[in-house]
Amino acid sequence: MKTSCRLKAVLLLAVALLALPTFGQGLKAFKLKNGLSVYIWEDNTKSDVFGIVAVRAGSVNEPEEYTGLAHYLEHVMFKGTDQIGALDWAKEKPIYDQIIAKYDEMAATSDPAQKAAIGRQINDLTVEAGKISVSNEFSDLMESIGGKNLNAGTSYDLTYYHNSFPAYQINKWLEISSQRFIHPVFRTFQSELENVYEEYNMYQDNPGNQQANFLRSKAFEGHPYARDIIGLPEHLKNPHLSKLIDFYNEWYVPENMVLILVGNVNAQQIAGRIAGTFGRLEAKPLPQRKTYPDLEIKGRTQYSAKVGIYPSVCLIYPGVPAGHPDELPLEIAMSLLSNGDHTGTLDKLTLDGELTDCGASPMTMREQGRNLIQCIPLYDENQRRFESNKSTEKKALEAIRRVANGEFEDWKVEAIKMNLCRDFDVQMESNTFKGQLLMDAFINNKDLAKVLNYKDEVMAVTTDDIKRVVKQYLGDNYLALYIEQGKAKKGEKIQKPGYKPIEPPVGKESLYAMQFKHMPIGQVEEKFIDFSDVQVQQLNDRSKLYYTPNTENNVFSLTLRYGTGEREFPKLGIAAELMNNAGVMGAYEPQQLKEELSRLNATCQVWASDDYLYIMMRGYEQTLPQACQLLSRQILMPQLDDKQLSRLKGSVLGSRQQRKDNVSTLADALSQYIRYGEKSDYIDELTDQQMLELQISELTGDINRAANYEAEIFYCGTLPFEQVAQVLSTSLPLVANERPSLSPQDKPLAPVAENTVYFLPNNDAEQAQIFFYLPMGAYDKQDDVLRDAFNQYFSGGFGGLVMNEIREKRSMAYYAGANVLTPALPGNPTYMYGHLGTQNDKVNDAVDVFMRLVNDMPQNPSRLDNIKSYLRQEALSTHPDFRSKAQYLRTIRRMGYTDDPAKVNLPKIDALTFDDITKFYRANIQGKPYVIGIIGNPKMIDTDKLAKYGKVVKLNERKLFNTKDALF
Structure with missing residues (x-):
C-alpha cells in the first residue's frame, strides 16, 4: 500500500x-x-x-x-x-546481501580454486534471487x-x-x-x-x-x-x-x-x-x-607501436580542456589545417596526392585537452608499399608551419566560421543533438547562454586570436606517435566461467509495475504525417523536383539522385569518390573549386550506391544559384585528377592487402557471403588488376553517362517553391530525353536448399561472430504489422527472446539480435538475419540456445500488451524530419502506401493477437532451410557438434574475396 x-x-x-x-x-x-x-x-x-x-x-x-x-x-x-x-523484496534482500558479501570474500582470496568455488556459490544465490x-x-x-x-x-x-x-x-x-x-x-x-x-x-x-x-x-x-x-x-x-x-x-x-x-x-x-x-x-x-597535473610536453618525443592495419603518423600537441577561452579559436585553427570542405593546408596534401588521408581536430576533455593531427602515408601502387612515416611527418609539419606563420587568407577564416555556423544550424534541428549539447554544457560547467550563442561566439573569434593560439599550442613541443603495420599484442583473455542460467518467473510483474500501468497519461493525439507541404514538379522529360519547406533556418539541402549506380557502372563508385576532389575542366583546379564553394558557404558530397549516383549540396540560400552553377559545371565538365586516382588506387589496394588479417573485415565478408554468395560486395568488385588499369577518361565517361539518366531532386529550403523550381531547372545539369531509371533493385539473395553451417577458422579471433540467414517469402505491406510484431517479440530490446535468452539469462553474448528484413521493392523476398558476438568457448552453447528459439519459439502471451502498446506509439511518433520527408514519401509510395502507414496499420495493431505472431512464425520461419556462418578460433569450437544444425562447410579466407588477378 x-x-x-x-x-x-x-x-x-x-x-x-x-x-x-x-x-x-x-x-x-x-x-x-x-x-x-x-x-x-x-x-x-x-x-x-x-x-x-x-x-x-x-x-x-x-x-x-x-x-x-x-x-x-x-x-x-x-x-x-x-x-x-x-516480486518479494523482503525475501530477495537477504539473498542480495549475501551476494554482496560473497563478492568481498572472493576478492579477498588469491587462490583460483577458492575464487571458482565462491563464484559458483554466487551463481546459486543469483539463480535463487532470479526466481523472485x-x-x-x-x-x-x-x-x-x-x-x-x-x-x-x-x-x-x-x-x-x-x-x-x-x-x-x-x-x-x-x-x-x-x-x-x-x-x-x-x-x-x-x-x-x-x-x-x-x-x-x-x-x-x-x-x-x-x-x-x-x-x-x-x-x-x-x-x-x-x-x-x-x-x-x-x-x-x-x-x-x-x-x-x-x-x-x-x-x-x-x-x-x-x-x-x-x-x-x-x-x-x-x-x-x-x-x-x-x-x-x-x-x-x-x-x-x-586532480592530476597536466602532461608537460617538451620538444619532440617519438613513440612507436605495431598496432595498425596500415601505417600512420599522429602528432599530439598541447591543448585546452572543454570550456577554456581558447577552445573555439583552436577549433578554427585546426580547421585551417583540415576541414570538411578540404580547404586546409593538410587537405591540400591529400588533394595533391601527397598523402592517403589526413585529419586535424582538438581533443577537449573536462580536465585536459590535446590537439591531434593524424596522417596516413601515401601508398605507392607500383612498389606496393606505403611511404615512410618519417617523410609523412615532414609533410605534415610543413602544413602546420604555414598556418603557424599566418600563411592563410582572412576569407578562409571567415568561410570556416560561417561553415561552422551552418553546420550548427543543421545539427540544431535534432532533438538528440540538442540534448547532447546541454549534457556537454552541464558536464563541463559551461555557461548555457554562451552555448546557445555558439554562432556569435564563433563569429567573434578574430584572425589575431587564431594566430595567437597556433603559436602558443602548435609549436615545437609535440609527441610524434608512429603507428606501424602489425598485429597488436592483445589484452588478457577473460575466460567463460560456465555459470547456470537465470530463470526468472514467466508472466510475473511487481506491484510497482501493476500500479505504473494504471497511472494516467496525457491526451493521446493521433497526429499523422502531413505530406501536403511536399510539392512536386516535373523539371524535364522524366526528372522531378520534390520540394519541402524549411521552417527552422535558412540552410538549404539539395540531393540530386541520378537513377543509375554501380550495378550498371561498376566503376562509378571510384569515379564518384574522385568527384569529391575534382575540378572543372579549363576553369578550376580541385583546390580552387573547393575554395570557391567555401566562399559561397556551400558544401558538396558525391557518392554512389548500387542503385544511384548521389550529389548532395548544403549551404545558405542567398548563394543557391551560384552554388548550383558551380555544381553543374563540375558534373558536365569534371576534371578528375591523375594524382587523386593514383592515391585512391593505393588506398584501395593497401586496404585489400591487409583485410585478410582484419577479423572485423573477415566477419563482414562472411556475413555477406552467406546472404549473397557471389554477389557479395567483397566478391563482386573490381579485381586488383582492374583497379591498377583504371583511367581518368573512362571514369569521367561514367560520370557523364550516369548524368544522362533521369533524376530525382529533393530540395528543402525557405525560398518559394516556384523560385526554387526556376533556379534548379536552369542551373542543374539535367539533360533532355533522359534515360529511364531501373532503380532501385534488390540484390539477389542466395538460395538455400539445405541447412548449412559455414565455418571460417581464424586463430586471431578473440571473439567469435555468428551469423544467421533464412530466406522468406515476398514482401507485402499487408504483413507489416505482423512482421513488426514478430520482430519486437523475437528481438525487441532486452525483453526480446534473443537478448533475454542469450544475454540476460546466460551472458553468452554482448550483442545478440535477429530480425526479418525487407527489400527495396514489394514482391521481392524478405529474409531473417541474425548476428551474435560471443567468446569462442561459448559458440556451441550460444548456437544451441539461438537455434532452440528458431526451431521452437517459446510462447509468452503476457508480452502482447507491451508489444501492441509499443507498436501503436511507435507508429504515431515515427515522423521523418522536414529534410527527409520527401524521400520518405517516395519510399512508402514505392512500397504500396499512398499516405502515412500509421493510418492503415493502427487498426491492425489494435486487432493483433498473440496467435497472429505465432502463425507468422510458423508460416515463415519454423522448419524453413537456413544458413549459419561462424568465424572463430577452431581450437575452441567443436565443429562436429555444429553438424546437428546442417552440413558443415569449412571456408578458406580466399573464398570470401575476389581473387581473380589478385596481387596479394
Whole structure:
C-alpha cells in the first residue's frame, strides 16, 4: 500500500520552484531543492521527447585499484530497484546481501580454486534471487510507454541514460526514470560481469581500439584518460559489488546530476511533476575530485607501436580542456589545417596526392585537452608499399608551419566560421543533438547562454586570436606517435566461467509495475504525417523536383539522385569518390573549386550506391544559384585528377592487402557471403588488376553517362517553391530525353536448399561472430504489422527472446539480435538475419540456445500488451524530419502506401493477437532451410557438434574475396 500512496503523492505533489529562467530558443533551466539540475528545451514541432539523465562521473572518478566501476554501473542500472522488478523484496534482500558479501570474500582470496568455488556459490544465490525478481522489468515498462532507443553510455567524465518517448507519456517517463535512481538493486551482477567480459574481448579484435589505446596512453600519460574506459582486465576479473555500491552512493548524487528533456514538452506544466519525481532523490554533498597535473610536453618525443592495419603518423600537441577561452579559436585553427570542405593546408596534401588521408581536430576533455593531427602515408601502387612515416611527418609539419606563420587568407577564416555556423544550424534541428549539447554544457560547467550563442561566439573569434593560439599550442613541443603495420599484442583473455542460467518467473510483474500501468497519461493525439507541404514538379522529360519547406533556418539541402549506380557502372563508385576532389575542366583546379564553394558557404558530397549516383549540396540560400552553377559545371565538365586516382588506387589496394588479417573485415565478408554468395560486395568488385588499369577518361565517361539518366531532386529550403523550381531547372545539369531509371533493385539473395553451417577458422579471433540467414517469402505491406510484431517479440530490446535468452539469462553474448528484413521493392523476398558476438568457448552453447528459439519459439502471451502498446506509439511518433520527408514519401509510395502507414496499420495493431505472431512464425520461419556462418578460433569450437544444425562447410579466407588477378 505504501507504493500506491507514493505514486498518488507524485501525481499531486507540487513543490515550490524558482521562476524558470529562459535562455531563448525555448530553453529553460532550473535546479530542484535537492540540487539536481533540470534543462528543458521546448519544441512543439516534434512528435516526441528525448530524455537524458546524466551524471558528472565516469571512469576518471574510479579508484585506481578498481577500474571499470563506472561502466559496470551503467550496465546494472537497468536491473531495477527495491520496487521495480521486486516480486518479494523482503525475501530477495537477504539473498542480495549475501551476494554482496560473497563478492568481498572472493576478492579477498588469491587462490583460483577458492575464487571458482565462491563464484559458483554466487551463481546459486543469483539463480535463487532470479526466481523472485524480474530483472528486465524496467526495460519492459519503458517498452510499454513507447520508449525507443533505450540505452546508456559511459565515458571518462560522464555516464548518461537516454531514450525517446511519446509526449503524452511524460508523466510515466518521469516516474520510472527517477525511480531507477532510488534504491537501485544491482540484480544479475554476475551475468552482467560476463557481458562486460564479452565487450572487453570484442574490443581485442578491433585494431582501431588498439590504436586508440596506444594514442591515449601517451597523450594523457599520468591521467586516467590514458587508460581504456572499460577498465583493466585484472580488475574486471576481480569485481567488488560493494565497491560498485560505494561508487554509486558517492557519485550519483543530485548535485552531480542533470535531467534533460528536449522536444514536445511544456516546462511550466511539468515543473511540478519533475519536482515530485526527481525531487525524491536524497540530497547529498558533492564528492571530492582528485586532480592530476597536466602532461608537460617538451620538444619532440617519438613513440612507436605495431598496432595498425596500415601505417600512420599522429602528432599530439598541447591543448585546452572543454570550456577554456581558447577552445573555439583552436577549433578554427585546426580547421585551417583540415576541414570538411578540404580547404586546409593538410587537405591540400591529400588533394595533391601527397598523402592517403589526413585529419586535424582538438581533443577537449573536462580536465585536459590535446590537439591531434593524424596522417596516413601515401601508398605507392607500383612498389606496393606505403611511404615512410618519417617523410609523412615532414609533410605534415610543413602544413602546420604555414598556418603557424599566418600563411592563410582572412576569407578562409571567415568561410570556416560561417561553415561552422551552418553546420550548427543543421545539427540544431535534432532533438538528440540538442540534448547532447546541454549534457556537454552541464558536464563541463559551461555557461548555457554562451552555448546557445555558439554562432556569435564563433563569429567573434578574430584572425589575431587564431594566430595567437597556433603559436602558443602548435609549436615545437609535440609527441610524434608512429603507428606501424602489425598485429597488436592483445589484452588478457577473460575466460567463460560456465555459470547456470537465470530463470526468472514467466508472466510475473511487481506491484510497482501493476500500479505504473494504471497511472494516467496525457491526451493521446493521433497526429499523422502531413505530406501536403511536399510539392512536386516535373523539371524535364522524366526528372522531378520534390520540394519541402524549411521552417527552422535558412540552410538549404539539395540531393540530386541520378537513377543509375554501380550495378550498371561498376566503376562509378571510384569515379564518384574522385568527384569529391575534382575540378572543372579549363576553369578550376580541385583546390580552387573547393575554395570557391567555401566562399559561397556551400558544401558538396558525391557518392554512389548500387542503385544511384548521389550529389548532395548544403549551404545558405542567398548563394543557391551560384552554388548550383558551380555544381553543374563540375558534373558536365569534371576534371578528375591523375594524382587523386593514383592515391585512391593505393588506398584501395593497401586496404585489400591487409583485410585478410582484419577479423572485423573477415566477419563482414562472411556475413555477406552467406546472404549473397557471389554477389557479395567483397566478391563482386573490381579485381586488383582492374583497379591498377583504371583511367581518368573512362571514369569521367561514367560520370557523364550516369548524368544522362533521369533524376530525382529533393530540395528543402525557405525560398518559394516556384523560385526554387526556376533556379534548379536552369542551373542543374539535367539533360533532355533522359534515360529511364531501373532503380532501385534488390540484390539477389542466395538460395538455400539445405541447412548449412559455414565455418571460417581464424586463430586471431578473440571473439567469435555468428551469423544467421533464412530466406522468406515476398514482401507485402499487408504483413507489416505482423512482421513488426514478430520482430519486437523475437528481438525487441532486452525483453526480446534473443537478448533475454542469450544475454540476460546466460551472458553468452554482448550483442545478440535477429530480425526479418525487407527489400527495396514489394514482391521481392524478405529474409531473417541474425548476428551474435560471443567468446569462442561459448559458440556451441550460444548456437544451441539461438537455434532452440528458431526451431521452437517459446510462447509468452503476457508480452502482447507491451508489444501492441509499443507498436501503436511507435507508429504515431515515427515522423521523418522536414529534410527527409520527401524521400520518405517516395519510399512508402514505392512500397504500396499512398499516405502515412500509421493510418492503415493502427487498426491492425489494435486487432493483433498473440496467435497472429505465432502463425507468422510458423508460416515463415519454423522448419524453413537456413544458413549459419561462424568465424572463430577452431581450437575452441567443436565443429562436429555444429553438424546437428546442417552440413558443415569449412571456408578458406580466399573464398570470401575476389581473387581473380589478385596481387596479394
